Structure formats: C-alpha cells, structure tokens
Amino acid sequence: xxxxxxxxxxxxxxxxxxxxxxxxxxxxxxxxxxxxxxxxxxxxxxxxxxxxxxxxxxxxxxxxxxxxxxxxxxxxxxxxxxxxxxxxxxxxxxxxxxxxxxxxxxxxxxxxxxxxxxxxxxxxxxxxxxxxxxxxxxxxxxxxxxxxxxxxxxxxxxxxxxxxxxxxxxxxxxxxxxxxxxxxxxxxxxxxxxxxxxxxxxxxxxxxxxxxxxxxxxxxxxxxxxxxxxxxxxxxxxxxxxxxxxxxxxxxxxxxxxxxxxxxxxxxxxxxxxxxxxxxxxxxxxxxxxxxxxxxxxxxxxxxxxxxxxxxxxxxxxxxxxxxxxxxxxxxxxxxxx
Amino acid sequence: xxxxxxxxxxxxxxxxxxxxxxxxxxxxxxxxxxxxxxxxxxxxxxxxxxxxxxxxxxxxxxxxxxxxxxxxxxxxxxxxxxxxxxxxxxxxxxxxxxxxxxxxxxxxxxxxxxxxxxxxxxxxxxxxxxxxxxxxxxxxxxxxxxxxxxxxxxxxxxxxxxxxxxxxxxxxxxxxxxxxxxxxxxxxxxxxxxxxxxxxxxxxxxxxxxxxxxxxxxxxxxxxxxxxxxxxxxxxxxxxxxxxxxxxxxxxxxxxxxxxxxxxxxxxxxxxxxxxxxxxxxxxxxxxxxxxxxxxxxxxxxxxxxxxxxxxxxxxxxxxxxxxxxxxxxxxxxxxxx
Numbered sequence: 001x002x003x004x005x006x007x008x009x010x011x012x013x014x015x016x017x018x019x020x021x022x023x024x025x026x027x028x029x030x031x032x033x034x035x036x037x038x039x040x041x042x043x044x045x046x047x048x049x050x051x052x053x054x055x056x057x058x059x060x061x062x063x064x065x066x067x068x069x070x071x072x073x074x075x076x077x078x079x080x081x082x083x084x085x086x087x088x089x090x091x092x093x094x095x096x097x098x099x100x101x102x103x104x105x106x107x108x109x110x111x112x113x114x115x116x117x118x119x120x121x122x123x124x125x126x127x128x129x130x131x132x133x134x135x136x137x138x139x140x141x142x143x144x145x146x147x148x149x150x151x152x153x154x155x156x157x158x159x160x161x162x163x164x165x166x167x168x169x170x171x172x173x174x175x176x177x178x179x180x181x182x183x184x185x186x187x188x189x190x191x192x193x194x195x196x197x198x199x200x201x202x203x204x205x206x207x208x209x210x211x212x213x214x215x216x217x218x219x220x221x222x223x224x225x226x227x228x229x230x231x232x233x234x235x236x237x238x239x240x241x242x243x244x245x246x247x248x249x250x251x252x253x254x255x256x257x258x259x260x261x262x263x264x265x266x267x268x269x270x271x272x273x274x275x276x277x278x279x280x281x282x283x284x285x286x287x288x289x290x291x292x293x294x295x296x297x298x299x300x301x302x303x304x305x306x307x308x309x310x311x312x313x314x315x316x317x318x319x320x321x322x323x324x325x326x327x328x329x330x331x332x333x334x335x336x337x338x
Numbered sequence: 339x340x341x342x343x344x345x346x347x348x349x350x351x352x353x354x355x356x357x358x359x360x361x362x363x364x365x366x367x368x369x370x371x372x373x374x375x376x377x378x379x380x381x382x383x384x385x386x387x388x389x390x391x392x393x394x395x396x397x398x399x400x401x402x403x404x405x406x407x408x409x410x411x412x413x414x415x416x417x418x419x420x421x422x423x424x425x426x427x428x429x430x431x432x433x434x435x436x437x438x439x440x441x442x443x444x445x446x447x448x449x450x451x452x453x454x455x456x457x458x459x460x461x462x463x464x465x466x467x468x469x470x471x472x473x474x475x476x477x478x479x480x481x482x483x484x485x486x487x488x489x490x491x492x493x494x495x496x497x498x499x500x501x502x503x504x505x506x507x508x509x510x511x512x513x514x515x516x517x518x519x520x521x522x523x524x525x526x527x528x529x530x531x532x533x534x535x536x537x538x539x540x541x542x543x544x545x546x547x548x549x550x551x552x553x554x555x556x557x558x559x560x561x562x563x564x565x566x567x568x569x570x571x572x573x574x575x576x577x578x579x580x581x582x583x584x585x586x587x588x589x590x591x592x593x594x595x596x597x598x599x600x601x602x603x604x605x606x607x608x609x610x611x612x613x614x615x616x617x618x619x620x621x622x623x624x625x626x627x628x629x630x631x632x633x634x635x636x637x638x639x640x641x642x643x644x645x646x647x648x649x650x651x652x653x654x655x656x657x658x659x660x661x662x663x664x665x666x667x668x669x670x671x672x673x674x675x676x
Contacts, residue, residue, distance in 0.1 A: 080418035278585040
C-alpha cells in the first residue's frame, strides 16, 4: 500500500490558519507577529504536519539558517546554561548552531566573525572578553555582557539593579556593615555595574560598606588577607558579604569556614548568577539569579529580526533574589524578630 | 607599500618539514602519523604560517568539515564538560561543530542523523538515550556511553573498572559493610557496568554489600527510606556508600546530613564522574573521575579516521580515583592506623 498524501506547502498553512502567506513566512522565520496570529499559524502547521525546509529556504534567500555562538567555555556553569538555552532558542526556530568555545582564542573567534561577514553563517551571538576581536559595524552580531560597538546590540542582566537588590536584601536580613568582593576582567563590561548598584543600595539603606576589588590574574589570597584583617577576637566586622559571582561566593564561603566563621550565622553571603551544582538541585548559595532563558531568547530575537529599523544598543533584563542557604531563611528571620 | 609574500601551500610545508605531501595532508586532517612526523609538520606549518583552507578542501573532497554533536543538555556538568572538550578537539583540527542539545527531542536528533546521511555534515558524535533514533549502519557516527549498533563505535569510560575501583577504595579506607545506590536509564548502557564492577570488587575484597537500584522516573525518596531502614540507634549499618554518579552522591550526602549522619566520619561516600562545581575548584565529592578530554579526543579520532579498515565497536578508557572530602583523607587514615 502506498500513501498518496501530497506534501503540505506554506500556502496550505496560510489557508488553514486564515492568514496571509507573509504571516506564515514570518512565524516560520521567527519574526514576531501578533500573538493570536502566531498561535493560529502554529496550530495549522501542527495540524497539516507542515515541514519547514531550511535548505530550500537557504537557497532562495541565500541564508544558511546557521548561527555561531562564541563563548569562553562550556564547563563554567553560567556559560553552560547560556549555551543550552541559546541552542534551544535556535533549534525551536529551525536554526542550527555552530559552537566556538575556545577560552578566548583570538584566531578562532575572528574566523567565525569573518564567516558572518562572508554570509557563511547568518550571524553571531558572542560573549567574549577578547580585546583584539575586530567586528565591522554591519556584521550581524549580538553581544552578551560586553558591548562590542555602538551598532551592535548588547544583551545583559540588569546588573545595576542586581547589585542594588543584593544590598537591599542584606539590609532586610538585618545586616548593618557589609563588604563587596569582586574579581574579574578590567575591560569595560556590564557585570561591572553590580558594584555601582550595590553602593547605591548601601547608601539608600544606610549600610556601611567596604569594597575589595581584584582583577583577573590577581591572587585570590588577597581576599583571604582582607577578611583576616577584619577579624577581631574571632569576630568578623562584616555581617554581610556580596560577591560578584556565585563562583567567588563559593570560594569565599570555603575561606570563611577555614577562618572558623559560620555562614549564615556569623556572616550572610549573597552571590550573583543563580548557579545550581546539578540540574534541578538547589542553588549553590543565596544569589541574584540571572534570567538565562530570557537572555537567550532576546539574543536570538535581536539577531534574526531583519526588519528592525534600529536595534537597541543595550537591553537589560530583570534579575531576582533566591535563597540558597547562605543567608538567613525568611522563617528563621521571623523567629529572630519575634 | 605592498607585501609581496606568496601564500604558502601544502607542498611548501612538506618541503620545509622534509616529509611527503601525504604526511602533511594526514596531519592537517587529524589522521594519526608518527609523533616525530606530526611535530615536524606542525613546526613547519607554524613557521610558514600555513593556513588550512577548509572551504577549498570541502569543495575538493565534498566534505563539510562540520561535525554534529547530539547531547541531552549542556547544563548538567558532565555533559557541559564533554561539549567543551569535543568542541576543542574539533576546532584544533579546523572542524566546526553543530550543537544539538535538546533533552532527547527525537525529531531534532533524527534530523541531524539525516544530515549526516546526506553528507550535509561529515559525521555525528552522539550521547543519547533516545530509543527511537534510527541510524543506518553506514552513517558516520560515534556513540558515547551507549551502543547504537554493531557497526557504530561506542566510546566510554571503563565503567566496570570504575565500579571495582570504588569498592577497592572503600575497602582500603576501612569500610566493611557498603551500599551501592543507582538511579538511571533502564536502557542498555555502559554506565550500568559500574554495578557489576562494584559487586566484583566487594566480593574480591570480602566486603558485605547491599544494592538499591531505581530507574529514571522512580521517586528519589525511596533512597531516603532505604537509608532510614538501615539506621538503628542513630547508627547507619553501612560505613561506605558508592553512588552511580556525583549528582546522586550530592543528593545522598544532603539526605545523610538530614538524618544526622556525618560524612565522612560516620559513612564515607564515593561518586562517579569527577564533577567540580566551578572550573578549577575542588571535586564536589570523592569520586571516580571520567577521562573527559581523552573521551573527546577518541570520539573525534574515530569519527575522522577514514582509512580505518574496521572501527572498534567499544573503546573503554581508564578512570582514576580522586579525593573530594567525602572519604577519609590519606593523611587522616594514616593517623588512624598508626
């Protein structure tokens, strides 16, 4: 027995959904349309089992339906999570993703930028602290966390608001004298705004604070000395610490324990990123959570939206606070207050 | 001023290195040659600044110099590490990597297999528990951890030896009554051999042991009941536990603490995988470490070696034990013995 179904076309989908052909095309290509249109088209695609043919599309529009992702590595959990959600966002739109994860190999990164300029990939999403990377202004590129030029959109968490939120949380949790610890790139970047936000939050809530700022390459041991210098009679002068990343918070908590200080009883610690040691487990510390799925969606949307007359230079997405065992629990706080 | 350098060719490299043209070709394409030949060719490539032109090669050999990686997700740390090292191994050979990380989306995974069959990618490296994936025998495919057919090579850690090593370590560390805890896929796979290896190790070292085996989808709480049932007068009857993954070990250690048991004082715990919470930090628990960089290299070598007359059906790579705070330290052990 042979089946004699004819293969459904985009026209069939338009007819089934009761929309214009252009609307179907937009939905298929991930270009935003009204929500009700999108739902009708998606329902029709499902009902007719319409298969988007990326290759045929590629030939017609000289598109590759391929996007490259530049990211330092996929072992560091925050990067691993970004890779996962960007990959999903692209696959949902029938785009393929080339991964270039090289711990800042300038030559490799530059090669992918050249591919984008030669239309061998449709565009690039890049998180890179490579100061040598050359990107022409008309290259389809969306940056994460660090601006790569005035014509290139940059997507990041609202890092300033996150720093502010950390200060406010520490104040809410009863802290009065807090510290900010930071180690990272000395290049201009969005995560650096966490410091300014934290200072702002401390000032508005009347917290006294100190800062210890190191650059990549500085010895971690300086944090240990800094903390040791602030211990008198076994007591740390800070009752709250905000660390610029969960990675740093993790190391600082180990150091505090080595110095016979209890977390969160003696000092509460808040990190930044929202890292879990394994998928679905609890946060590794109390933290300001970056909206990774939303960052991924925004990057892909900005990269693939061709009809956008002007792309926004900087998009900041909202962060949230999450309890992760290194601050006082809301319950225990209640008991302490009552 | 114009520079008049001529672009170096593969012939120039062969002349500079004093080797045959075919040897240069093999090195450029990642096909193994004698170590001294490889070093000479690489030195000549560096000296002449010879640029491998993947696109030109692609046209001549109808190759895409692109390999697809199928992997459940990149958020789970073991997968994130595999992605990183496979990406590096491919980029070193001037191959690009398409990432398909979809938590077992059958349709997406099948699409990449079809691409390989149509020569739209040169091959696939796949770690998948998708029981519906159809792979023809002649598809260039290298599997990780789970055999995908008799003609498809499978690369894995030596899981049997790893299980055995865990039992031997627990015996060395003074344990006499141990448990094996496992949750995972019920499909045939290499990691399942950890159980048999552990049993073998227990028998050869005279350890008494019990097993608790759950399948994906079973409630984790069954482990908690199992452990509770083995507590009498606040004391756990097991003095050592081997968990099938570091992920499970992490959850079990939390449960043990909830049950007022100290790790490693009351019970020592060994996991499997070699996970660190962040790059460069200590292991999350004492563990059997999988050789991820070596697994990545082996997968890429097997996939790209075209002249291999017969590909090995199963390659098992050696594992090692690493201390991670949840077993007695060698030092403390020494003190206890003396």
